[in-house]
Each structure stands twice: as C-alpha cells, then as structure tokens.
Amino acid sequence: MISRRDFLQVSMATTALVGASGFGNWSRLAAQQALTQDQLLQFDSFGNLTLIHVTDIHAQLKPIYFREPEVNIGVGPNRGEVPHITGADFRKLYGIEDGSPSHYALTYNDFSALAQEYGRVGGLDRVATVINSIRAERPDAILLDGGDTWHGSYTCYHTQGQDMVNVMNALKPDAMTFHWEFTLGSDRVRELVEGLPFGALGQNIFDAEWDEPAELFKPYQFFERGGVKVAVIGQAFPYMPIANPGWMFPEYSFGIRDERMQEMVDEVRGQGAECVVLLSHNGFDVDKKMAAQVTGIDVILSGHTHDALPEPVLVGETIVVASGSNGKFVSRVDLNIQDGRMMGFRHKLIPILSDVIAPDPAMTALIDEQRAPFESAMSEVIGQSGGLLYRRGNFNGTWDDVICDALLSEREAEIAMSPGVRWGPSLLPGQDITREDIWNVTSMTYPNAYRTEMTGEFLKIVLEDVADNLFNPDPYYQQGGDMVRVGGMGYRIDVTKPAGERISEMTMLATGEPIDPARNYVVAGWASVNEGTEGPPIWEVVEAHIAKLGTVEVGENTSVEVVGA
Amino acid sequence: MDFTRRETLAMTAGAALMTVLPFRANAAVDDMIAEFTGGADIADSGVELTAPEIAENGNTVPIEVAAPGASAIMVLAAGNPTPPVATFNFGPLAASQAASTRIRLAGTQEVIAIAKLEDGSFARSSKMVKVTIGGCGG
Numbered sequence: 001m002i003s004r005r006d007f008l009q010v011s012m013a014t015t016a017l018v019g020a021s022g023f024g025n026w027s028r029l030a031a032q033q034a035l036t037q038d039q040l041l042q043f044d045s046f047g048n049l050t051l052i053h054v055t056d057i058h059a060q061l062k063p064i065y066f067r068e069p070e071v072n073i074g075v076g077p078n079r080g081e082v083p084h085i086t087g088a089d090f091r092k093l094y095g096i097e098d099g100s101p102s103h104y105a106l107t108y109n110d111f112s113a114l115a116q117e118y119g120r121v122g123g124l125d126r127v128a129t130v131i132n133s134i135r136a137e138r139p140d141a142i143l144l145d146g147g148d149t150w151h152g153s154y155t156c157y158h159t160q161g162q163d164m165v166n167v168m169n170a171l172k173p174d175a176m177t178f179h180w181e182f183t184l185g186s187d188r189v190r191e192l193v194e195g196l197p198f199g200a201l202g203q204n205i206f207d208a209e210w211d212e213p214a215e216l217f218k219p220y221q222f223f224e225r226g227g228v229k230v231a232v233i234g235q236a237f238p239y240m241p242i243a244n245p246g247w248m249f250p251e252y253s254f255g256i257r258d259e260r261m262q263e264m265v266d267e268v269r270g271q272g273a274e275c276v277v278l279l280s281h282n283g284f285d286v287d288k289k290m291a292a293q294v295t296g297i298d299v300i301l302s303g304h305t306h307d308a309l310p311e312p313v314l315v316g317e318t319i320v321v322a323s324g325s326n327g328k329f330v331s332r333v334d335l336n337i338q339d340g341r342m343m344g345f346r347h348k349l350i351p352i353l354s355d356v357i358a359p360d361p362a363m364t365a366l367i368d369e370q371r372a373p374f375e376s377a378m379s380e381v382i383g384q385s386g387g388l389l390y391r392r393g394n395f396n397g398t399w400d401d402v403i404c405d406a407l408l409s410e411r412e413a414e415i416a417m418s419p420g421v422r423w424g425p426s427l428l429p430g431q432d433i434t435r436e437d438i439w440n441v442t443s444m445t446y447p448n449a450y451r452t453e454m455t456g457e458f459l460k461i462v463l464e465d466v467a468d469n470l471f472n473p474d475p476y477y478q479q480g481g482d483m484v485r486v487g488g489m490g491y492r493i494d495v496t497k498p499a500g501e502r503i504s505e506m507t508m509l510a511t512g513e514p515i516d517p518a519r520n521y522v523v524a525g526w527a528s529v530n531e532g533t534e535g536p537p538i539w540e541v542v543e544a545h546i547a548k549l550g551t552v553e554v555g556e557n558t559s560v561e562v563v564g565a
Numbered sequence: 566m567d568f569t570r571r572e573t574l575a576m577t578a579g580a581a582l583m584t585v586l587p588f589r590a591n592a593a594v595d596d597m598i599a600e601f602t603g604g605a606d607i608a609d610s611g612v613e614l615t616a617p618e619i620a621e622n623g624n625t626v627p628i629e630v631a632a633p634g635a636s637a638i639m640v641l642a643a644g645n646p647t648p649p650v651a652t653f654n655f656g657p658l659a660a661s662q663a664a665s666t667r668i669r670l671a672g673t674q675e676v677i678a679i680a681k682l683e684d685g686s687f688a689r690s691s692k693m694v695k696v697t698i699g700g701c702g703g
Contacts, residue, residue, distance in 0.1 A: 211627050211665075241621040242697060253627075255617045465698050476618045477695055499673070 035101060037357050041133050046346035047336030048226040049275060050138040052131055054173075055146025055303035056325035056423070058180075059156035059164050061367045063120035063354035064425035064440070066326045068308065069392040070108045073495055073565045076473025078285050083307035083322060094310050105328070105351040106308055112388050112428050118353055122327030124167050125359035125367055126352045130330050131171060132360060138334075140225040144232060145173045146303030146323070147281045150192070151180035152423050154378050154439040155371055160188050163370035165195070170366055175199035175221055179237035179244075179281045179304065183445045186249040190216060201234020201279060203264045208253040219264050228275055228337045231268035233297075235261065235280040235290075237304055239479045243469075245446050247531040256286065256476055258293050265296040274340040277301065283480035284322055291315035298342040299333060304480045306392070306422045310349045319345060326425055328352055378436035383546040385433055387554030390426040391441060394470065395483050395493075395560045399424060399441050402552055403526075403538070404487025406545030411451045411535070413524035414508070415459070415489045420466065420482030421527075433552065438542050442526075447537040449526045457517035460503055463491060468499040486559065489515065496564035509559060594643045594677070601639050601652075601679055602687045611688025612638060612680035623670045623696035631663035632680035632688060638664065643691075644674025672696050 074084025085093055087107050096102045104114035105121065134141050149168060150161030161184050168176075175198055182189055193200045193216055203219035206212060213219065220233040238256045240249070265276055278297050280287050283305040291300055292315055299312075300320045308324030312333070323331040334346045371378070391397040400418045407416035424441035427433060454462070462484065469479040483493075492505040506515035515521070526538040546552055598607075612632040620626045630638045630653070640650040653664040668676070677691040 208621075239619055239621075242619055246621060253621055255619075255621070259615065462698065468695070469697065472695075474618075477693075479619070 035353070035356050037129075040350060040353065040356055041130060043134075043332060043334070043348055044346070045137060046334035047344065049228045049230065049335045049337055050134065050141035050226075051277060051299065051301065051331075051333040051335070052134055052141050052143045053146065053301040053321060053323045053331040053333065054127065054143070054327070055281075055301070055323050056148040056306055057124070057145075057164070057327045058148055058152030058325065058423040059150065059443075060122055060153065060326045060425065060440070061124050061155070061163065061167060061370065063123035063126065063352075064326060065115050065120055065428060066122070066328050067111045067388070067390040067392060067426040068106060068108050069394070071393045071395060071562070071565075073394055073471070073562075074285070075471045075495055076475075078288070078475065082309055082313060083284050083305070096310075101351065101353060102310065105353070106310065111390070111426070115428055119355035121354055122352050123354045123359065124171070124327060125361075125363040126354050126357040127327055127330055128171055128360035128363040129357050130350055130352065134332055138226075142175075142223055142225055142230065142232070142277075143171065143173045144277070144279045144301055145176040146279060146301060147176060147178045147236065148180045148303065148325075148423070149176070150184060152440065152443055154436050154443060155374050157439065157443045157445070158374060159370070160184055161192055165192055166370060167363070167366055169197060170363060173198050174223060175201050175232050175234065175279060177201050177234040177236050177279050177281050177303075178205075179240065180444075182240055182249045182252065183244050185445070186251050189249065193217070199232070199234075201232065202236035203233055203260055204238060204254050204257040205236050206253040206255070206257075208251055211253065214252060219260075220268055222268070222271070222273070229272055230275045230277060231271075231273035232277045232279055233261070233264050233268065235278060235282055237281040237480070238286070243479045243481060243529075245529040245531065248445065256282070256290070258290055261290065262294045262296075265294060269296055275299075275335060275337045275342060280304075283475075283478065284320070285475035285478060286480070287320050288313065288315050289475045291318040291320055299335070299345075301331070301333075308349060312345070312347050317342070319347075321347065323349065325423065378434060378439070380435045381432045382435055382438060382543050383433045383549060384551045385427045385429060385431050385554070386551045387429050388426065389433075389552070389554065391424040392422060393482065394420075395562065396485050396557045398554045398557075399426075400485035401487070401554070401557055402546070403442070403542055404485055406542045407449060407524040407526070408487050410541045410545050411449060411524035413451060413488070413522045414510075415454075415521050415523045416487030417462070417523060417525035418485040418487070419527040420470075420484050422480075422482060433546055435539075435543065438539050438546070442537075442539045442542060444527060446528065446533065447526060447539065448528070448533045449524060449535040449538045449541045450528055450533050451522065451524045451535060453520040454523045455517065456506065456515040456519055456521065459489070459515060459521065459523070460506060460517070463493075463503045463506075464500050467493060467495075467502045471495045471502065472499065483560075490559035490561070492561040492563065494563040505561070594641055594648050597639075597641060597649060598677075598679055598689075601681070605687055607679065607687045607689045609689065611635075611682055611686075612678050612690045614676065614678040614690040614692050616676050616692045616694050618693075619695040619697060620670060623672070625667045626670050626694060627665065627667050628676060629663065629665040630678045630680070631661070632678075632682065633662055634683035635662040635680040636683070637681045638662070639679045640668070641677040641679075642668060642670055642674060643677055645669070645671050650676075670694055670696050
C-alpha cells in the first residue's frame with residue numbers, strides 16, 4: 001500500500017519529469033513559436049476537485065507588462081529556496097528554455113526584447129476566458145481570490161473599488177480574502193463586503209476592541225464540489241495596521257494567529273471536511289512556515305508577496321501554490337480526494353499572455369464600461385519612457401528611481417523615500433507614459449507627499465526597521481514588502497546581520513559625505529501610515545516631474561551595496 | 566534599567582533563535598524570576614503565552630497566559646524600563662488558570678511568563694514581540 005506521502009512525492013516527480021504540470025510541455029511549444037490558446041490551457045483533468053486561484057490583481061483590468069524581480073533574497077531557512085531564486089538560476093531549476101514564453105513570464109532577463117515578441121500579460125477579460133474554459137470542463141471548480149483586488153488603479157481609486165467589485169462579481173468567485181481592500185476605510189469595506197455574492201473570509205480578522213473574531217468576516221466556508229466536502233479557510237494579510245494606516249480601519253485587528261488556524265482546521269475536519277484549502281494573504285515564506293506549524297491543510301493558495309511558481313512547493317503533506325500578481329497568471333490545481341485524504345494533485349500556472357488568449361467579449365464590455373467615465377483623463381500622455389520602467393526587486397526599481405527623483409526635485413528635498421510595495425506594472429522603452437500608467441504605480445488612499453526633517457540617526461532607524469521587516473530570519477516577523485526605496489542617499493546592507501546592525505555607510509550621493517547622525521536632513525516621501533500627513537498626492541508630484549522631463553531616462557542605480565545575499 | 570534602542574533590537578534576533586537573552590538584558594529580569602521561583606528549576610512546558618509576533622500598537626499589546634493547575638503566573642516584559650507586568654494568582658476554586666490583558670511595550674522585546682504549578686514546580690514560556698514603526702506593505 002502506497003502511503004499518502006509517497007503519492008504526493010510521486011506526483012511531484014511526475015510533474016518535474018514529464019510535465020504533468022503542463023510546464024515542460026509549454027516550454028517545448030515555446031521553442032516552436034507556435035503558441036495557441038488551446039496549448040496554454042491544455043490540461044488533462046485529474047482527480048475529482050478543481051481549484052482556480054487568482055490573487056494580487058491590484059485592479060489591473062487591462063493587459064499590462066510586468067517584469068519579475070532580479071533581486072529577491074531569502075534569509076534564514078529560505079536562503080536560496082524558491083521564490084528566492086531569479087533569472088537564469090530560476091530557468092535552470094525548472095528547465096525553462098531561454099527565449100521561451102516561460103522565460104518571459106517568469107524571469108526578468110531580456111525583458112524589453114521578449115515583451116516585444118510576446119506582448120502584454122493579464123487583462124481580466126482574458127482571465128475570464130481561462131476561467132470559463134476550466135469551468136466548461138469542470139463546472140464544479142472552486143474559484144478563489146486571494147485579495148489585493150480592490151486597489152491599484154485610477155478607476156479603482158475614483159470608484160472606491162466599485163469597478164473591481166463589478167468585474168470580479170461577473171467572474172463569480174466562491175470566496176475572497178483581503179489586504180489593501182482595508183485601505184478603502186472600514187465603512188467602505190463593510191459596504192462592499194455586505195454586498196458580495198460570495199464569501200469574505202479571514203480567520204485572523206478580529207474586532208480590535210474585544211479581541212474576538214470580527215462578525216463581518218467568516219473564518220471559513222464549506223463547499224460540496226465533485227462529491228467532495230471542501231473547507232476553504234481565509235487568512236487576511238496579518239500586518240495590515242502596521243504596514244498600512246491602521247487609523248483607516250481602527251475597528252480591526254489581524255495577526256498571524258496560527259493557534260487559531262489550527263483550531264479552525266481541526267474544527268472543519270471535525271465537521272467532515274475531506275479537503276482543507278487555505279486561501280492566504282500571508283506571503284510565501286510565512287505560508288511555508290504556517291504549513292509546517294499547522295497540520296491538516298491540504299493546499300495553501302498563497303498571495304501577498306507576488307511570487308509566481310510553475311510548481312507547488314511541498315511542505316510536509318501540504319502543497320503551497322503561488323500565482324503571481326497583476327492578473328498575469330491563473331493557477332489551476334486538480335486534486336484527487338479519496339476518503340478524506342489528498343491522494344495526488346496536478347497543477348498548472350497559466351500565464352495570461354494577452355495576445356494568445358482571446359478576450360471574453362462580455363467581460364471586455366463590462367471592463368470598458370467601468371473605464372469609460374475616466375478614459376479621457378487616464379489616457380492623457382504625460383511623457384515617454386526612455387528605458388524600461390519596473391518596480392519589483394528588493395532594493396530598487398527604475399519606476400521608484402523616477403518617483404524618488406520627482407520627490408527630490410518637486411519637493412526640494414535632500415533625501416527621498418518611496419515605499420517598497422510590490423505592485424505596479426512595467427513600461428517598455430519608448431512607450432508613452434499616460435496618466436493611467438502613473439496611477440498604476442502610485443494609486444492609494446494615503447498618497448500625500450510629505451516634506452519633513454529627519455536626523456541621520458532617525459534615517460538609520462527607519463532603514464533598519466524596514467530591513468528587519470524583510471530580512472528577519474523568522475518569516476513570521478516579516479511583512480512581505482520590499483526595502484524602502486531611497487533617493488539622494490546610498491547605503492550598504494548586510495542581510496545576514498541581526499536587526500539594528502544591517503545598515504552601514506549611509507552616504508549623501510550628491511557630495512559623497514557620510515550621513516551625520518546628529519544633522520537634520522530634508523526628507524520627502526509618500527505613503528506615510530500616520531494620520532494627518534500633509535502634502536500633494538504623489539501622482540501629481542510624479543506627473544509634474546515627468547511632464548518637465550518629457551522623456552524619462554533610466555540610469556543604473558548603484559546606491560545600495562548588498563552584502564550576504 | 567535602561568536599554569538603548571540598539572540593545573533592544575539586538576535582543577530580537579538573538580532571542581528569536583534561543584530563549585537565553587544577552588547577559589546585560591538578563592540581570593534584573595533573572596533576579597525577578599529567581600525571586601518568584603526561589604531559585605527552583607524551570608521547565609519549558611506547562612504554561613502557554615499567546616502574544617502577537619509584531620505588535621499592532623506597542624502601547625496596547627494583547628497577551629494571554631494559561632497554565633492548567635497553576636497557583637500563580639508572573640508576566641514580565643524583559644525590555645521595559647520596569648519589567649514586571651503582572652502576577653496573576655489563582656485560588657483553589659478558580660475555574661481556569663488563564664488570564665488575558667493588554668500591556669505596553671517600550672520597544673521590540675521578549676515577553677516572559679513564569680507559572681507556579683500545582684505540584685510546586687515552575688514552567689516558563691516566552692515570545693519575542695516586535696514593535697515597529699511600520700509602513701511599506703507589499
């Protein structure tokens with residue numbers, strides 16, 4: 001008799017060897033340059049249950065470009081483990097051919113050239129086509145949205161998330177969990193959640209005053225699909241009031257709460273759940289740790305850190321699935337559930353190559369309807385990109401260089417700071433920069449570009465604090481963002497050092513002088529979590545800067561020296 | 566007892582890996598524990614301490630302690646200028662030996678719970694709670 005564990009391992013091996021994930025097949029086809037929608041969606045149905053996962057769409061309704069990170073450092077037990085492998089090493093690990101569509105979709109190298117060849121990614125009308133196709137084959141499939149859906153664009157900001165709610169409702173998800181949604185403010189979140197025709201889940205969403213589970217959000221929901229009783233447990237982003245402005249949703253408290261997660265798993269198993277799925281916004285490393293701490297979860301659909309992995313990661317008897325961001329991927333996971341146990345799986349990370357996958361016409365119409373009132377304002381061309389503009393990477397990205405430059409010049413500051421968020425599409429060299437493009441990398445409900453003074457000592461405290469949120473060796477102490485981006489100042493970081501000792505050699509780039517701990521520096525930044533932050537919205541600052549420049553030139557940024565990676 | 570921010574932060578990483586704090590941070594807290602236990606050995610299991618990994622607000626951090634059969638549980642915030650937080654005493658008729666409260670933490674530090682158990686032995690649990698200035702959520 002083969003044990004469950006053996007089954008899982010056999011399944012993993014099969015995945016790697018003959019491409020049961022569809023992955024090997026996909027890259028071979030790529031070499032032939034003959035990619036069709038049928039080939040992208042090709043999947044031999046498996047088992048008796050299908051899960052579909054989308055996450056971190058960040059309100060990207062239309063196809064965009066999105067460059068994956070070059071620098072994504074893992075620390076502690078995750079050093080050198082996926083998703084902390086990038087570029088050529090990543091392609092080698094998964095057997096991806098250079099120049100293939102999977103090279104384009106999953107790694108950063110030669111991005112501009114491959115983007116010309118393969119075109120934009122995402123678009124919820126293409127996502128709709130993929131979901132409809134899976135449902136045609138498996139009508140019982142469960143569609144789960146990992147959150148960060150109602151945030152990140154011009155239309156989402158101006159409709160307070162209504163555009164995304166309208167479009168997602170048409171996709172008919174079965175459940176959702178949350179992160180940036182809360183930055184709409186708790187009143188708006190309540191209004192939208194109360195109107196949702198599907199489950200709003202989060203076992204870790206608590207009432208802040210009473211430290212009890214919040215009534216608006218259920219910890220889990222049961223589904224009877226394909227003859228299987230499935231429990232989906234939600235896990236919202238654990239550190240919302242810390243990483244985002246808690247004053248916008250003071251009624252709520254979050255946290256990892258893995259003891260309660262175990263209680264919920266035991267509870268649903270006790271109620272007869274044959275399959276337990278965790279719809280998570282923890283971030284990948286936190287989910288890996290949670291998979292090891294909490295027993296009884298079959299599948300974790302992981303969101304928040306925007307990683308895209310062509311195969312699930314196996315932790316004990318739990319598979320952890322990472323489905324990317326910005327509408328770029330849809331994950332399909334087929335499971336064989338027998339007698340309350342997961343006996344095997346088949347998985348495919350489907351890249352939404354927008355030129356290959358036909359848009360669903362009804363969804364295109366619905367999307368265009370959301371955009372119509374704003375189309376003329378959004379489409380105004382502000383400037384041109386002189387190089388590739390992207391954001392992802394632990395320390396800097398060219399889009400953030402532009403934003404920091406804008407803060408330095410428009411706010412007349414010595415040092416600029418821009419938050420290390422992971423959302424925001426890329427722009428190719430020579431592309432027009434429209435107002436919509438600027439909003440895609442700046443849109444938020446606390447956009448004020450402040451101008452203040454900080455001592456050199458305090459600047460170091462800020463850098464150390466953010467660095468520990470990223471490089472604490474225990475994932476439960478990480479918040480899932482990247483390092484704060486800095487303009488006008490360079491520094492050295494040793495990611496292996498303990499908190500408080502990672503940052504050194506802070507230097508003013510203009511003069512080459514070391515930062516004086518006792519001196520005051522004029523600092524401009526945005527996305528402060530403090531209530532009452534004053535200043536113009538960041539998109540106005542960036543737009544004014546780009547309008548003056550005309551063409552935005554992109555240089556190499558060598559201001560951060562990284563040690564110990 | 567004074568801590569600089571640097572010392573408190575340095576404690577974070579060390580204590581994340583092991584429960585033994587650096588000597589300087591330990592002295593006063595060790596004395597308080599010794600006073601509570603009378604110098605007896607302390608077991609690693611028998612008391613549960615629930616606290617967030619990262620505090621949402623360092624001024625009011627919810628914690629919970631529970632130790633079945635305990636007659637008293639002492640809670641210390643090792644990095645606070647005044648480490649003693651509370652000692653909960655449970656009489657023989659207490660229905661459960663658990664307590665929850667909110668505490669103020671001056672910075673990232675270890676919160677420690679020591680329980681005096683039914684048989685007179687002692688148990689210890691601790692958790693590193695990070696107090697951060699926040700920002701930058703992915």
